Amino acid sequence: MSDSVLPHDPTTAERADASAATSPPPTDRARRRAVTAVAIGNLLEWYDFAVYAGLAAVLATLFFPAGDPLVSLLASFSVFAVGFASRPVGAIVFGRMADRHGRRPTLLVVITLMGVATVLIGVMPTYATAGIWAALLLTLARTAQGLSVGGEFSSSTAFLVEFAPAGRRGLYGSIAYLTACLGSFVGLAVVFVVRMLSTPEFLATWGWRIPFLLSFPLLAIGLYIRLRVHESPAFTGTAAAPDAGPLTTSLRTQRRGLLSLFGITIGFAVCSYTVLAFVVSYLTTVLALPASTAFPVILLATFVGSLAIPLFGALSDRVGRRPVIVAGSIGTACAAVPAYLLLGTGTFGGVVAGQLLVWLFVAMLCGACPAAFAEMFPTRLRTTAVGVSYSLALALFGGTTPFVSAWLIGATGSPIAPAAFVVVTATVSTVAALRMRETVGRGLPT
Structure with missing residues (x-):
């Protein structure tokens, strides 16, 4: 495959980082602050998304009552997808802000928007009180969350990679996904504790609100x-x-860079949102496992999988971004069916093994992709270019993963039908990854 697929200006893409020539490198203290600032923001963003995914089945009955639980769940996941549909808009709005006015002010705005939207979900009325207005209010809040995440990923990724020392951009970039996945872990852990300590009546009245309201302290700290x-x-x-x-x-x-990033993200989005969003409802609704069984195994797999992310980020600094991304994409396609078969056993060992099988390759992609994406584009366009292409792929494929997966099960009657969706999209990502240009060893384009 050609190494010249992504366009580059030899006067900018192949010279050393502009910051090294025009300003002193950041101190270790400044780097630590930058990493911490991104970490707490990403943790909040993905805590909020995980809370919604973990409570999707509960929210389905409160905001979208229907005779068929699967129909209610589909309605709830459709609102989950709405948050992703607004991501490209957020990427455009906040990407422009970050590229014109700076990463720092953009990161302040997006964390505020996410925190406020999540707290509002925690206090809004349900269908029993407000009727259709409750569903509309939930949709608006999810839209605001989507706008925020659309600006958060590209801004935080650019921020981390631009602060990174030479030769460690893969490791630094991977922190964006490490903290995002740990945010999912914390969100699911809080949901699990609330569900275990709540009676069904309390969970349906006030218990479900607690995880959303707990995002306020994270907002203040962030x-x-x-x-x-x-x-x-x-x-x-x-x-x-x-x-x-x-x-x-x-x-x-x-x-060409936009298309390459979009193609890689397609399969990446589907496999990551399978383990981060869909698996909760898959185990509790489709396989009918009790929450006391499903949540501990999900938390274990999420925690272990998250810890592998920086290892693959560091590996991409040594062997290159493309080999790690190609391996992650091929591995995802090969692992999909075995993973769903393992999940379908319903045993503790089978469910953990099924998730970790997917997590291995998700971690590869999470580790190598942030730096690879940031290194594709010049500084003055980086946040917008990464954000728009990435968010569009997530809106079309990541946000719809829970809905499409649930629909495939309902349409075929097979609990492993969603594996086909993973295989097809991962194959597309493999082709895109094979055609990407290696970016390790080059200065950040200016």
Whole structure:
């Protein structure tokens, strides 16, 4: 495959990072603050998404009552998908803000939007009180969450990679996904504790609200830390002026890079949201496992899988981004059917093994992709280009993964039918990964 698929300007893409030439490198203290600022924000963002996924079955009966539990669950997952549908809009709005005015102010805005939207979910009325307005309010809150996440990923990824020392961008970039997955772990853990300590009556009245309201302390801590962090050195030190229209410029000059990123993200989105979002309802609704059994095995797999992410980020610094991403994509396609068969056993060992089998390859992608994506585009376009392409792929494939997976089960009657969705999308990502240009060893494009 050609190594020249992604367009690059030899006067910018192959020179050393602009920040190194125009400003002193950040201190270790500044780097630690940058990592902490991104970590707490990502943890909040994905805590909120995990709480919704973990309570999807409960929210289905409270906001979308229907005679068939699967119909209610589909309605609940459709609102889950709405949060992803608004991501590309958030990527455009906040990507432009980050590329024109800086990563730091953008990170402050998106964490505030996410925190406020999640707290509002915790206090809003249900269908029994407000009727259809309850479903509409939930949809609006999910839309706000989607806008926030659309700006968070690309801004935080650019921020981390731009702060990273030479030769360690893979490791630093992987922190974005490490903390996101740990946020999912914390969110699911809180949901599990609340469910175990609540009677069915309390869970349906006030118990389900507690995990959403607990995001407020995370919001306060995240805002405090992000207010104390400095702007990224690449943004402050770049010799190029901010682009007046980063979206139109990206679409005009970065088409191949955008397509490459989009293709890689397709399978990545489906496999990651299978283990981060769908598996909760799959085990409790489709396989009818009790929450006391399902949640501990999910938490164990999520925690172990998350810890592997920085290992693959560091590996990508040594062997390259492309080999790790290709291995992750091929592995996902090969593991899908065996993983669902293991999940279908309903045993503790089988459910853990099924999830970890997918998590192995999810961790590869989570480790290598952030740095690879950031290294594809110049500083003045980086946040917008990464955000728009990544968020569009997630909206079309990641956000719909729980819905499509549940629909496939209902349409075929087979509990392993969702594996076909994983195989097809992972195959697309494999082709895109094989055609990507290796970016290790190059300075960040300016």
